[in-house]
Amino acid sequence: MRIRTLVLAAMTGAVGLAAAAQVPAQAQNDQFFPMLVYRTGPYAPSGIPVANGFRDYYTMINERDGGINGVKITFEECETEYNTKLGVECYEKLKNKGSTGATLINPFSTGITYQLIPKASVDQVPILSMGYGRTAAADGRYFPWVFNFPTTYWSQASAFVSYVGQQEGGMDKLKGKKIAHVFHNSAYGKEANPTLEALAAKYGFEFTGLAVDHPGQEQKATWLQVRRLKPDWIFMSGWGVMNQVAIKEAAAINYPMDHFVGNWWSGSEADVIPAGDGSKGYKSAAFHGAGTGWQVHKDILKYVYGGDEAKAKANNMGEVLYNRTVVNAMFGVEAVRTAQAKFGNKAMTGEQVRWGLENFDLTEARLKELGMEGFTRPVKVSCEDHETGGPIVIQQWDGKTWNVASDWISPIREVVRPMVVAAAEAYAKENNITAQSCN
Amino acid sequence: MLYNFLIAPFLDMAGSPVFFAEVVISGLLTGVMYSLVALGFVLIFKASGVFNFAQGVMVLFAALTLVGLMERGVPVWLALILTVAVMTALAFAIERIMLRHLVNQEGIILFMATIGLSYVLQGLGETLWGSNVKRLDVGIPNASFEIGGILLNEFDLFAAASGAVLVTVLAVFFHYTRIGRALRAVADDHQAALSVGIPLKHIWIIVWSVAGVVGLVAGIMWGAKSGVQFSLSLIALKALPVLILGGFTSVPGAIVGGLIIGVGEKVAEIYWGPLVGGAIETWFAYMLALAFLVFRPQGLFGERIIERV
CATH class of the missing domain: 3.40.50.2300 (Response regulator)
Known part of the structure; x- marks a missing residue:
């Protein structure tokens, strides 16, 4: 009986310690990024590199730069198994964490995005559904809290x-x-x-x-x-x-x-x-490069993995989905930086980050400073256009690696944009939404 | 509208008989793959009256173990032997930890226990071998070739042959061996079987081991197509209509059920699917199975249970 009690106590302690170790301590002035991940379940093979990309970029920013203009990033993972119901539960669990609540939410699931769209404006948590989710949300007049740049x-x-x-x-x-x-x-x-x-x-x-x-x-x-x-x-x-x-x-x-x-x-x-x-x-x-040939990868390798290439590779560094979330995490961090330029170098609220996203202007020069020149394309968001109509590139698998197989290809905006506007107006009419003024 | 549903599909079949033959053959080959999964359910249900919710995860666990060993440099033949050993050890553990304490309990209790088992195995598999997709190549040929305008794939033919051999061996085992008869006695009544000297524990270990090996074969065939990953466990959903149709207690029923479901869903998807937006084969399989249930609740080959009340 004593042994059983001891084993139970040890297990309870171990679980507690593991949980404590997984959640970075929340500082008083922290910028909290909730992470809806799926490291288990049928979509885990895609979810693992996605989660690792976010985690590594946030960690690298803290280690290399000391946070975003001195404000430390904190983050917490919540397992969704790519299940919409669990995703909404995770959102509810994480939305008020951190000193200013959730910075923004990356649902990484179109189903979860659809469910969160009506909640986002109420909770004042911006949604960054990068290249997925509801395409009509590209019309910023009717979806002021949803951003789906660089393309849909x-x-x-x-x-x-x-x-x-x-x-x-x-x-x-x-x-x-x-x-x-x-x-x-x-x-x-x-x-x-x-x-x-x-x-x-x-x-x-x-x-x-x-x-x-x-x-x-x-x-x-x-x-x-x-x-x-x-x-x-x-x-x-x-x-x-x-x-x-x-x-x-x-x-x-x-x-x-x-x-x-x-x-x-x-x-x-x-x-x-x-x-x-x-x-x-x-x-x-x-809409980004493949492989590890950019400065940002060198920085992640140095500041997150201490130069251990095997460990970085085991954590998916350079894989397509990993690189995509590095870009996604960078968008979030740069949106906070944009907001800080207006509101001061402190932890930003969801509403301030929304302003940062709507005034987001990622130039070629800034990409170079971030070690991502040529890794992805510049992005300039506006009040009306939350998509920006960025170009895509076609990559091709040669049996071992992905290689770029085309120039950047622009979407056919004259066909797509009117469809986006029509869909957004229909959604707004159905849900009694009034357009925000973009003047 | 009625023309599109009732006449046009048949005209289409008659107009392109070679393509129709290809659809039917493809359905038959897919049906054998379903049967491979259904067999594992049938074995355990036959021997213990338990619907093993964990069968899909056993398929995954077996395939994960095999590919995990191969990734660590173990030769294919040795990895296969070791995986069989692991599945046998698992059967021992299941009997010792789970089943032994549930002798003569209601079927629903045993069913609930297998739900728990599925979570344990899933977690254990992912902890031991990881969640990434793993390529499984045990050397089965995969080239496609045409005969009379019908495209066939060597891998599909190999899988069908494996399924046919497994079914034959298991059918003979159940009907003509002493252990086979003992298995059926255990399924009918645990206590009665014990009272006539049938070693219940041994029987359970044997049947769970065989179900593990059948799971390994199914895991190899399905894992080679999609890579070994968590979703392999979801193919159990494909086996359910096969079981309903073929009967939970019949080994030949599993194969006949698989063939009917395989052909039925392919024909429905190709000739009627486009009329309703496509992707009807999953629910069509269940509809087909339910239609059979109306006329034969025990399935095509299942045992008809008559109880005094």
Whole structure:
């Protein structure tokens, strides 16, 4: 009995210590970043590099710069398993932590973003859904608390069509071509469909949508349809195991992999490695560089891992999703810095950070100072435009690494922006939202 | 509208018979893969009357162990032997820690225990081997080739052959061996089986070990397609309609159920799916199974239980 009591006491103590060690101490004047992560569950292979990227960038800023203009960053992870219900619970748990509450929230899930949009303005916590979430939120007049720069699903889909046009020798060559969209049968997966339909009408290509049910472990029917349809190009909006199986199935039907392009959630190392040599030539969209060739990686290696490259690699440094969250974390930190320039070098509230996001101006010169020159593109947000319509780049897998395979490609703004505005106005009407003044 | 649902799909099938044949063959091959997962459920249900909620996680755990050992430089053949040993040790542990204390309890109690087991195994697997996607390559050929305009894949054929061999061996084992008969006796009544001298503990260890090995085969086949990762455990959801249709207690039922579900969902998805926006195969499989339930509640090959009240 005594031994049992001792073991129980030791275990309780160990759990307590582990919890204490995981949560950085909260200072009186700290800038708190909540982290909704999914290190477990079916999407863990994608969630782990995402969580590590955020953690490492925040840690590096503290270690290298002593925080943001002297204000230490604190952060806390909350496990969502990519489950919308758990994500909302995590948000509620973390939104009031830190000396000024949550700085902003990166939901890293379109489903969670949809649920948080109505809450954000009430709680005054800005949402930064970088390249995901509700595309209509790009209209800042109706979504003052939501930011989805540098680009959205709709812009991405249009840039993909531009890319196909380039590859085919001009946009006029799209007429009569067949383009299929293999998509995760969810709010996220369906996002690109209206854009692709509109562009099909404009350029005369034949568009077919092929839905894949969650989780996407079995897709034979989808790829039989592809075999019959014989599309010239395939665009994929997948996530998790759906990506790995789709790439493997495409290879199994001998589909030309260089005509198979994933969106930016369908192009990480975890997506292509299980398919082995079959994935060679597969492409995907991105809005940042791949690998570790930038100063920011050197700084993370030095200040977070003490120069231990093996440890940094084991923590996904340089992988596509890791790099994406380094960019995401940088956007958040720079938004705080922008706000501090107006409100003073102290911990910013959610409302002040919202101002920082709306006046965000990341120039080429600033990217150079941050050690990210060429890693991503400059971004300038405005009150009306929370997306900024940034360009994308196409990367290609060579069997070992991702390599840049295109120049920066601009979205077809003349098609996408009116759709964004129309969708935002419809949402506002449905929810009785009055536009904020942007004058 | 009615034309689109009731006539056009059949005209489509008749208009492209080669493609229709490819759809059916693809469905049959996929069905065998479902059967591989369903078999694990059937084995344990047959021997203990327990619906093993943890079967999907056992598939994952077995595949994770195999690929984890291979990543550490263990040759494939040795990794396979070691994984079988691990699954057998796991069966010992499950009997010793969980089942022994639940002899003669209600089925629902045992079912709840397997829910707990699934969480333990999932956590243990991720703790030991990590959550990243792992590539699994045990050397099964994967080239595609065409015969008469029908595309076939060597891997799918290999998986189907493996499934057929497993089913045959297990069916013979259950029907013609002493242990097989003992397994069926245990399933009928724990206490009665004990009273006639059947060693319940040994039987449970054997059946959980065999279910672990079947899980390993399923894990290899599915893991080689998608990489070994957590979502491998979700293929259990694909096995449920197979079990409902084939019967929870029949090994041949698992394979026939798998084939019907495999073909049914592929044909439905391709010929009727586009009419309703696609992605109907998951729910269609359940609808098909439910339709069978109306006429045969015990499934196609399940045992009809008649109880005095």
